[in-house]
Amino acid sequence: MSPASQSVCHSARASGEASGTLARLLGADRPIVMGILNVTPDSFSDGGRFLDPGTAIEHARRMVAEGADIIDIGAESTRPYGTATPVSLTEEMRRLAPVLAAVAGLGVPVSIDTMKAQVAAAALAAGASIVNDVWGLQRDPDMADVVSRHGVPVIIMHNRETADPAIDIMADIAAFFTRSLALAERAGISADRVVLDPGIGFGKTPEQSLTALARLDQLGAFGHPLLVGASRKRFIDKVSPAPPDRRLGGSLAAHLLAVAGGARIIRAHDVAETVQALKVAAAIRAAR
Ligand code: HH2
Numbered sequence: 001m002s003p004a005s006q007s008v009c010h011s012a013r014a015s016g017e018a019s020g021t022l023a024r025l026l027g028a029d030r031p032i033v034m035g036i037l038n039v040t041p042d043s044f045s046d047g048g049r050f051l052d053p054g055t056a057i058e059h060a061r062r063m064v065a066e067g068a069d070i071i072d073i074g075a076e077s078t079r080p081y082g083t084a085t086p087v088s089l090t091e092e093m094r095r096l097a098p099v100l101a102a103v104a105g106l107g108v109p110v111s112i113d114t115m116k117a118q119v120a121a122a123a124l125a126a127g128a129s130i131v132n133d134v135w136g137l138q139r140d141p142d143m144a145d146v147v148s149r150h151g152v153p154v155i156i157m158h159n160r161e162t163a164d165p166a167i168d169i170m171a172d173i174a175a176f177f178t179r180s181l182a183l184a185e186r187a188g189i190s191a192d193r194v195v196l197d198p199g200i201g202f203g204k205t206p207e208q209s210l211t212a213l214a215r216l217d218q219l220g221a222f223g224h225p226l227l228v229g230a231s232r233k234r235f236i237d238k239v240s241p242a243p244p245d246r247r248l249g250g251s252l253a254a255h256l257l258a259v260a261g262g263a264r265i266i267r268a269h270d271v272a273e274t275v276q277a278l279k280v281a282a283a284i285r286a287a288r
Helices: 003-027 053-065 089-104 115-125 144-149 167-185 206-214 216-222 234-239 248-260 271-286
Strands: 032-038 070-074 110-113 130-133 154-157 194-197 225-228 264-266
Touching: 003 194, 003 225, 032 053, 032 271, 053 070, 053 089, 070 089, 070 130, 089 110, 089 115, 089 206, 115 130, 115 144, 115 225, 130 206, 144 167, 154 167, 167 216, 194 234, 194 264, 206 216, 206 234, 206 248, 225 248, 234 248, 248 264, 248 271
Parallel strands: 032 070, 032 264, 070 110, 110 130, 130 154, 154 194, 194 225, 225 264
Antiparallel strands: none
């Protein structure tokens, strides 16, 4: 048997476990925190900090200790603000190789943040169990098949090449999700493995990111769990000017309101502070 087919068989065996992963995570009676691990030189807020494999693994370990339920590994900046350089398949795999298996061994599910189907497949074979596609299955024509074949959950994020201040952003997000969900269905991805994400900061003006957060509840109509990643994003700077590493207050405010609007998963750089904010908000709600 070829290594490729062995890995598919391994993944097919693991698929029941992987879809159970999402059900188990969402079965918790609290929001789920996804800690961000960028193994990149140029991510918008922490580029270069975790490019060294040892430092990356240590950071993941720390996020798990701080309460992260999922670790999201990315080896190419998703370029929310158009400044990062596209990365080749080889380079993306080279950055992930020394980190992925070790992080997958930390005891929480790992999602792979990639737009490339081949990277997703390799990461799933190396221990990742969720695919996070910032182009919602619409960029790489093989992505939906990879997700379907491995039977894993997928995060479908809204994106656009460029922001257009003139459009109705909620209508655009809804139309994008409809296209992605059709691709998922056609590929045989079961509906209970799909998470939707409005893509805060991606192809949106800061005002449109605020609108997407304010009207998040509308997206609940799709009937899928919602993920929000507002961590350190530029709309915060527009409201209250600060560089990316000084946007924790704004990130927490956005994430608490996202949970109030129906978000089940929060993607964050600052795990300890996010977990604390979510716990305190939940305790206050419970004390009513
Ligand atoms: N945001 C970023 C990257 N991936 N994935 C999802 N599902 N949702 C998001 O909001 C999201 C994402 C951008 O943040 P970061 O990873 O810190 O930056 P970069 O892409 O520059 O590495």
